[in-house]
Amino acid sequence: ADKLPNIRILATGGTIAGSGATSTTTVGYTAATVGVQKLIDAVPEMKTVANVSGEQVFQIASENMSNEHWLKLAKRVNELLGQDDVDGVVITHGTDTLEETSYFLNLTVKSKKPVVLVGSMRPSTAISADGPINLYNAVILAGSPDARGRGVLVSLNDQISAAREVSKTNTSTMDTFRSPDLGMLGYMQGNKAYFYRSPSRRHTADAEFDVSKLDRLPQVDIVYGYANVNRVAVDAHLKAGVAGLVHAGVGNGSLANTVKPALVDARKQGVMVVRASRTGSGIVTRNGEANDDELDFVAADNLSPQKARILLMLALTKTRDSREVQRMFREY
Numbered sequence: 287a288d289k290l291p292n293i294r295i296l297a298t299g300g301t302i303a304g305s306g307a308t309s310t311t312t313v314g315y316t317a318a319t320v321g322v323q324k325l326i327d328a329v330p331e332m333k334t335v336a337n338v339s340g341e342q343v344f345q346i347a348s349e350n351m352s353n354e355h356w357l358k359l360a361k362r363v364n365e366l367l368g369q370d371d372v373d374g375v376v377i378t379h380g381t382d383t384l385e386e387t388s389y390f391l392n393l394t395v396k397s398k399k400p401v402v403l404v405g406s407m408r409p410s411t412a413i414s415a416d417g418p419i420n421l422y423n424a425v426i427l428a429g430s431p432d433a434r435g436r437g438v439l440v441s442l443n444d445q446i447s448a449a450r451e452v453s454k455t456n457t458s459t460m461d462t463f464r465s466p467d468l469g470m471l472g473y474m475q476g477n478k479a480y481f482y483r484s485p486s487r488r489h490t491a492d493a494e495f496d497v498s499k500l501d502r503l504p505q506v507d508i509v510y511g512y513a514n515v516n517r518v519a520v521d522a523h524l525k526a527g528v529a530g531l532v533h534a535g536v537g538n539g540s541l542a543n544t545v546k547p548a549l550v551d552a553r554k555q556g557v558m559v560v561r562a563s564r565t566g567s568g569i570v571t572r573n574g575e576a577n578d579d580e581l582d583f584v585a586a587d588n589l590s591p592q593k594a595r596i597l598l599m600l601a602l603t604k605t606r607d608s609r610e611v612q613r614m615f616r617e618y
């Protein structure tokens with residue numbers, strides 16, 4: 287028989303490690319209560335597909351995920367993937383910010399070995415809990431030679447998605463993880479990964495970011511666009527000393543007359559300004575709804591505001607030149 291892959295499971299909390307009062311408790315349960323060994327013990331079937339070992343890195347609900355958690359996680363993943371006896375890593379994670387952690391790792395993991403983020407929508411104590419099957423599939427995926435070099439992957443609901451594209455799109459359903467417009471990468475079916483495409487933007491071993499010596503990241507915040515918007519939020523962030531601002535604008539990253547002067551002021555004070563869109567899909571065109579050349583702003587391409595925030599933080603660890611930042615938004 288073929289040698290089984292060695293897969294390390296890094297547990298961070300979330301609903302997959304959650305427990306409720308009864309088997310029908312699917313809201314109002316407590317996230318992040320069950321430890322990693324218990325998660326592993328609940329899926330003995332994993333032993334037939336991999337040599338699995340676990341490690342509890344955090345035990346949190348993912349709305350509390352922070353830059354510091356990400357730095358710690360990225361360093362640990364890089365350490366593990368540098369070992370010959372680790373073939374892949376699975377990270378159990380709350381679903382609320384799973385798309386953000388996966389994109390952060392997509393830009394900071396220095397290996398072609400598979401990294402798979404997994405979560406669940408129902409707590410471990412629920413009828414038809416989705417955690418065990420999702421974890422089982424994630425372990426198979428992380429051990430698949432076919433998953434190598436495709437960047438950080440997200441797998442729930444028998445689907446495989448790319449870290450850069452995927453987003454939580456529904457508050458409660460099992461099929462909440464979707465990649466609007468561009469679609470998923472493949473399926474998990476019958477104990478096997480089926481891939482149909484690969485991400486074409488730079489990632490993991492081909493990315494230029496290095497967090498190995500960092501213990502903090504530049505402060506980057508998001509301001510939201512809407513009808514009747516005012517400049518209060520931009521001014522508050524400016525006063526708080528941000529290094530960068532992502533504007534989650536309406537439409538193609540449009541700027542209201544009430545907000546544009548505030549962003550211009552921010553840029554004059556050295557804050558990097560990125561125009562993104564709140565629409566959920568599509569490209570924010572450079573020099574489209576605003577003259578980025580003249581304003582010295584950056585267009586987010588098709589990154590969601592929350593993912594643009596991550597790329598901007600990492601970009602600001604390397605440069606303060608807006609053209610360089612724009613290059614990165616074209617390449618990642």
Ligand SMILES: NC(=O)CC[C@H](N)C(=O)O
Binds near residue numbers: 299347379383
């Ligand atoms: N389904 C979930 O994992 C959501 C639980 C929690 N809010 C979290 O993101 O950790």
